[in-house]
Amino acid sequence: MPIKATNNYIFIIRDEEKSEVNGLLLPPSGVVKPHTGTIFSVGGKVTDPNIIKSIGLTALFHQGIGFTIEDEGNKYLVLQEHEIIAIK
Amino acid sequence: MQSVNNRIIVRVDMAQKNRMKIGGIWVQSALLFNTNYREKSPVIAEVVSGNDKVNSGMFICCHHNHFYHPSPYFLQDDLYSIPFNKTIFGYFTEDGRLIPVCGNVFGNRIEIPSSIPLPPEMVQKYHNKMVCTNGNDTKYKKGEIIFTRPNALYDIVYNWGGEEKVVTKVSEDMIVGYKPI
Numbered sequence: 668m669p670i671k672a673t674n675n676y677i678f679i680i681r682d683e684e685k686s687e688v689n690g691l692l693l694p695p696s697g698v699v700k701p702h703t704g705t706i707f708s709v710g711g712k713v714t715d716p717n718i719i720k721s722i723g724l725t726a727l728f729h730q731g732i733g734f735t736i737e738d739e740g741n742k743y744l745v746l747q748e749h750e751i752i753a754i755k
Numbered sequence: 756m757q758s759v760n761n762r763i764i765v766r767v768d769m770a771q772k773n774r775m776k777i778g779g780i781w782v783q784s785a786l787l788f789n790t791n792y793r794e795k796s797p798v799i800a801e802v803v804s805g806n807d808k809v810n811s812g813m814f815i816c817c818h819h820n821h822f823y824h825p826s827p828y829f830l831q832d833d834l835y836s837i838p839f840n841k842t843i844f845g846y847f848t849e850d851g852r853l854i855p856v857c858g859n860v861f862g863n864r865i866e867i868p869s870s871i872p873l874p875p876e877m878v879q880k881y882h883n884k885m886v887c888t889n890g891n892d893t894k895y896k897k898g899e900i901i902f903t904r905p906n907a908l909y910d911i912v913y914n915w916g917g918e919e920k921v922v923t924k925v926s927e928d929m930i931v932g933y934k935p936i
Contacts (some may be wrong), residue, residue: 668935676931
């Protein structure tokens with residue numbers, strides 16, 4: 668069974684980091700973590716109707732927020748409802 | 756004396772508030788523990804006036820903050836009127852088990868897998884993941900893997916008639932996700 672979010676938390680699979688720009692390889696210190704990802708699971712206490720029906724869509728969030736959990740080798744970024752700033 | 760406003764009245768021996776005799780068996784909660792992430796100084800109290808979940812005569816394990824003087828929860832002698840919320844971790848059964856109440860969930864920590872065999876003192880455990888052993892009044896069932904905010908897990912260590920027992924506790928509002936069976 669897949670992992671499920673609860674309370675007002677949202678699981679996001681973060682987009683892959685770009686280690687190359689215009690053919691130039693970036694060193695690890697120069698790689699910026701993307702602040703977009705795919706919404707994987709939405710908790711039952713999330714109130715925003717747009718977020719509730721957004722599983723599979725791309726979410727935009729600020730840099731450096733949330734924390735990561737790991738299950739069977741997959742990493743999920745955990746955010747609260749108010750930490751998502753837009754959905755694409 | 757009758758409890759009101761979602762409170763319960765408990766009796767606590769302030770001289771030794773981590774120790775209580777239940778059915779002829781001494782129960783003592785650990786004040787000090789050699790690893791971090793333990794619940795500090797949990798108090799064992801006898802319920803004088805309870806509610807539908809915690810009945811009078813039961814023995815509960817709760818947070819120590821209510822029992823420092825001057826305490827707004829103090830009634831008289833050794834009686835306290837404490838709110839019935841997540842600061843009450845659970846109640847003791849006659850066979851020494853601790854059953855969670857008020858949205859607390861008990862479980863066992865999960866070891867971080869290692870590619871080589873490790874001695875017991877080197878084995879590390881996840882700080883945000885546990886296997887549920889007793890969810891009681893919550894939606895979490897025995898055997899489900901529960902994911903929490905970082906370092907939200909706390910150990911309650913107690914001694915039941917000479918036998919040391921440990922349960923790992925997390926409050927329901929600190930749970931971020933779960934894996935159904």
